[in-house]
Amino acid sequence: MDNLESEEKLISTKAREARRLMIEIANKSKSAHIGSSLSCVDMITTLYFYKLRIDPKDWKNRDIFILSKGHSAMALYANLTLRGFISKPDLFQYLQNNGKLPAHLDRFTNKAIEASVGSLGHGFNMGLGMAYVFKQKGENRNVYSVIGDGESQEGSIWEGALFAPKLGIDNFTVLLDYNNLQGYGRPTEICHYEPVRAKWEAFGWQVYEVGGHDYRQLIGALDAPSNGKPKIIIAKTIKGKGVSFMENEMKWHYFIVTDEFKKQALEELAAE
Amino acid sequence: MRNTVIDTITKAAEKEKSIFVVTGDAGFGVLDEFQKKFPERYLNLGVAEQNMISFSAGLAMAGYNVFVYNITPFVLYRCYEQVRNDLCYQKLPVTLIGIGSGVTYAPQGHTHYSVEDVGVARTLPGLVVLSPADPLEAELCAKYAIKSKKPAFIRLAKYGEPKIHSEKVKSVESPIVVKKGSGVTVLFHGSVGIEVMQAVEGLKARPQLISVPMLTEGDFSGLKKLLKNTRTVITVEEHYVQGGLGSIMAEWIIENGVDVKLRKLGVKNEYIHKIKNNLGMREHYGISASEIRRAITSEFKIVKKP
Numbered sequence: 020m021d022n023l024e025s026e027e028k029l030i031s032t033k034a035r036e037a038r039r040l041m042i043e044i045a046n047k048s049k050s051a052h053i054g055s056s057l058s059c060v061d062m063i064t065t066l067y068f069y070k071l072r073i074d075p076k077d078w079k080n081r082d083i084f085i086l087s088k089g090h091s092a093m094a095l096y097a098n099l100t101l102r103g104f105i106s107k108p109d110l111f112q113y114l115q116n117n118g119k120l121p122a123h124l125d126r127f128t129n130k131a132i133e134a135s136v137g138s139l140g141h142g143f144n145m146g147l148g149m150a151y152v153f154k155q156k157g158e159n160r161n162v163y164s165v166i167g168d169g170e171s172q173e174g175s176i177w178e179g180a181l182f183a184p185k186l187g188i189d190n191f192t193v194l195l196d197y198n199n200l201q202g203y204g205r206p207t208e209i210c211h212y213e214p215v216r217a218k219w220e221a222f223g224w225q226v227y228e229v230g231g232h233d234y235r236q237l238i239g240a241l242d243a244p245s246n247g248k249p250k251i252i253i254a255k256t257i258k259g260k261g262v263s264f265m266e267n268e269m270k271w272h273y274f275i276v277t278d279e280f281k282k283q284a285l286e287e288l289a290a291e
Numbered sequence: 292m293r294n295t296v297i298d299t300i301t302k303a304a305e306k307e308k309s310i311f312v313v314t315g316d317a318g319f320g321v322l323d324e325f326q327k328k329f330p331e332r333y334l335n336l337g338v339a340e341q342n343m344i345s346f347s348a349g350l351a352m353a354g355y356n357v358f359v360y361n362i363t364p365f366v367l368y369r370c371y372e373q374v375r376n377d378l379c380y381q382k383l384p385v386t387l388i389g390i391g392s393g394v395t396y397a398p399q400g401h402t403h404y405s406v407e408d409v410g411v412a413r414t415l416p417g418l419v420v421l422s423p424a425d426p427l428e429a430e431l432c433a434k435y436a437i438k439s440k441k442p443a444f445i446r447l448a449k450y451g452e453p454k455i456h457s458e459k460v461k462s463v464e465s466p467i468v469v470k471k472g473s474g475v476t477v478l479f480h481g482s483v484g485i486e487v488m489q490a491v492e493g494l495k496a497r498p499q500l501i502s503v504p505m506l507t508e509g510d511f512s513g514l515k516k517l518l519k520n521t522r523t524v525i526t527v528e529e530h531y532v533q534g535g536l537g538s539i540m541a542e543w544i545i546e547n548g549v550d551v552k553l554r555k556l557g558v559k560n561e562y563i564h565k566i567k568n569n570l571g572m573r574e575h576y577g578i579s580a581s582e583i584r585r586a587i588t589s590e591f592k593i594v595k596k597p
Contacts, residue, residue, distance in 0.1 A: 126381060134352070135381050138372060144342045145377060148349015155331060175373075178342035 026069055027234040034064040034234075037097035038261045039288050040110065044093060046281040048114035050122055052090045054259040054271030058231070059086075059165050059196040060094040062254055065237040066163055066194075067098040073131070082160055083149055085134045087142030088167035088196060089123045095132070096120055104131035140173025142166075143193060147179050150191035150249075161190045169201030172210060177222075184223030189245035196231065198258040200269050215253055224251045231256035262287055292429040292447045292482070293321055293390055299433035300358055301325045304332065307437065311355040315343045317390070318360050340365045344373035344385075351383040356440060362396075363389030363405035367412060367444065374442075379415045384440035388447065392422065392481050393529025394558065394572040395448040401563045405446070409480075410534020412444045413507045419443040420506040421463065424484030425455045428504045431463040441508075448482035455484050455502070463504040466514055472499035473520035475590045476551075477583070479527040480506060480536050486573060487527050489580035496591040498525075503536060515547060523552045523590040527578055532557035552593075556586060 037060050045053040066084055067073075073081045086095045096113060099105045105120070112118035120128055123137030136142040143164050150162040170176065183191060197215065199205050206212040219226050225245050229236035231254030240252040258272070259265030262284045265274075276284065301324055304310040311332045312325050326333045332355075336343040340361070347357045359366055366387040367374060378385045389405060396403045412420045419441050423429040429447065436443045455469060466478070470491065475498040479487050484502055491498060499521065503509070518524065524544070526537040537555030544553055558576045565575060573579040577586070 135376065138376055140341070141345050141373065141377055144345030144373075145349040145352060147342075148346040148351075149353045150349075151334075151346075152350055152353035152355065175339075175341035175345065178339035179346070182336060182339065182342060182346075 023235060023238065026238060030065050030068050030234045033068045033101055034061050035288060036101060037064055037094065039285060040097040040100060041093045042262070042276055042281055042284045042288065044096070044110060044113040046276040046278065047111060049275045050114050051273045051275070052093065052122070053274070053276055054200075054265055054268065055088065055167070056091040056093040057260050057262065057265065058198045058256045058258045059088070059091050060097070061232045061234065061260070062165060062194045062196065062237055063094050063098050065234055065241065067102050069238055070241050071163065073102070080158070080160060083133050083146065083162045085136065085142040085146045085162070085164045086124060087136060087146070087164050088139065088170050089136035089142065091165070092120070092122060092124050095124070099129065099131050105129055139167065139170040140175035144175055144179040147183050147186070147188065147191060150188040151186050154186075154188050154190050161192065163192050163194070165194045165196055167201070168195065168197045168199060168206045168212070171195065172206070180219065180222045180224065183249040187247065188249050189247050191249040192241065192245075192252065193250070194252045194254050196256050197253055198256040200258040200267065200272070202272055203269070219251045219253070224249050226251050226253065228253045228255070230254070232260055292423055292426055292450065292452050293388070294450050295426040295429040296388060296433040296445060296447060297321055297325060297360070299430050300437065301328065303434075303437050304329055307356065309354060309356040310437065311350055311357045313343060313347050313350070313357060313359045315340055315359070315361040315365050317362060317365070322360060340369040341373050344370040345377050347385050348373070348377035348381060348383055351385050352381070356437065357385040358388055358436070359385060360388045360390070362391045362403065363408050363446065364403065367405070367408055371411065374418075375415055378442045379418050382417060383442060386436040386443040386445060388445050390447050390449060392446045392448045393483065394563065395482065395529075395569055397569050397572045398566040404563060406529075406531045406558045406563070407534055408446060409506055409530050409536070410538070413534075413539070417442060417508070419508045420446065421504055422446040422480040422506055423463065423504045424479065424481055424502045425452055427454055427456050427460045428463055428502065431460055432504060435463060446481060452482050453485055455488050465505070465510040465512070466517065467502045467504070468499065468517065469502050470500040472497035474498065475523045475525060475587055476501060476518055476521040477525045477527055477587065478503055478536060478540060480504060481529055483527055483529040483573065483578055486578060486580045487583055490583035490587060494584065494587065496588065498587050498591070506536060506539060511543060514543070515549060518549060518551060521551055523554060523593070525554045525556060525586055525590060527556045527583055529573065529578060530557050531560050533560050554586060554590065556583065
């Protein structure tokens with residue numbers, strides 16, 4: 020097994036664990052957005068178990084991750100639990116009365132949650148500001164952000180996209196969770212969504228395209244050069260990925276994981 | 292006042308290395324010195340207000356004390372949700388410097404007026420709303436914002452406003468008595484203060500004049516004592532009569548059980564189609580010196596009746 024293979028293996032194991040945790044808390048809390056969270060959990064796990072430098076002992080030099088599509092918070096909470104920043108009892112208090120974690124991110128709930136995000140088209144831009152400071156001060160710190168394809172309809176995303184290349188922030192990487200399913204339709208049907216790659220290239224970004232559930236490709240793109248530009252990784256994903264009956268189904272933006280759904284999902288996600 | 296505020300920030304930036312100035316493509320001739328002195332702590336983020344505010348939040352999250360300069364609609368209205376979520380909800384040290392308070396820019400058109408900004412801003416818990424009446428207050432407001440590291444909004448007119456204080460102002464954190472008097476108390480904020488000062492020139496009656504530069508998060512605890520010999524409170528502001536100081540006082544009077552009549556002078560709640568300059572607008576809406584004088588005199592007449 021080469022090095023990359025063992026990295027992949029680790030991410031795969033952790034992503035599977037994260038999915039199981041997400042199903043559990045989605046069921047307990049009867050909350051929406053499990054489909055959106057399953058869509059981006061692989062890229063978030065790749066960040067937390069491969070790329071991000073977040074050592075509690077060297078906290079001031081840590082990399083920053085901002086989940087701009089804040090409604091996928093479950094994927095972040097699960098990863099922060101696996102990395103030891105959120106305790107399991109606290110995770111299971113997700114959305115519970117007097118619990119510890121809200122449906123959308125509040126940075127005062129945990130030190131590893133970098134930004135309060137829920138409304139779309141905010142986190143991405145805050146990340147740009149942070150990346151600018153690190154770059155300008157010569158700090159070797161990177162900023163990563165996950166945005167949604169629905170989120171990319173926000174004007175603020177394109178405001179930020181227009182300025183970022185001018186600021187020389189090659190320490191900023193955004194991952195686009197491109198599952199082509201948003202709240203009430205498909206981005207490619209709702210608006211003139213494509214060509215996504217050409218748009219970002221025209222805005223002056225370094226663009227990579229990957230399969231969003233392929234760890235080797237995600238690693239490759241995360242490690243690939245930025246060439247002095249901000250980087251976007253267009254990750255083709257499947258909403259609800261990992262649970263067969265949730266995959267590519269818009270309803271899983273909203274549906275609640277009932278006890279029966281939970282049982283079926285956990286069977287599919289049983290540890291290898 | 293805008294020059295005073297920017298000069299104060301520029302001066303402080305020599306020592307305070309965390310001060311960063313952001314503009315949304317405004318500030319010709321105003322920000323030149325700061326930009327020249329501290330190019331590494333200055334950014335023009337262009338005509339993109341949502342990004343401007345979120346980006347500023349990011350600067351603050353990475354350690355800067357940020358001052359965002361633009362006309363008020365572009366620091367507060369266009370990007371209200373960014374101010375709400377990114378600055379206030381996250382309690383970040385970002386100060387919005389909004390120019391063109393009230394109808395300063397008349398007759399530029401309603402799009403460029405800020406007649407509801409205090410009402411809008413004071414819905415946001417933790418946002419310190421500062422509306423200085425003259426350069427002395429403006430300097431203290433800037434100093435407060437630099438030191439407090441709280442989200443803040445400084446409401447300014449433009450430049451060249453005269454001083455209204457004859458002596459040094461100590462603090463803007465509580466209402467300031469500008470002129471002692473009794474019977475009628477005039478409370479005001481912002482550049483329209485000069486109209487209030489002119490209104491009482493040569494007036495036989497002696498109303499008490501109070502400037503209220505800190506409209507939210509301020510200390511109103513001494514106000515009850517100041518209004519002890521007051522029968523009528525008149526609020527004067529270059530702002531809608533709803534949502535601003537008049538509304539703040541209406542709430543305060545009721546909540547504190549203070550037995551006074553309240554008369555609110557300000558811009559009528561309507562979209563402004565009239566084409567008049569700043570002074571013409573003040574006259575039209577009853578907040579010019581002569582209109583304020585008329586209001587004060589009529590209240591004194593009522594006060595005198597048994």
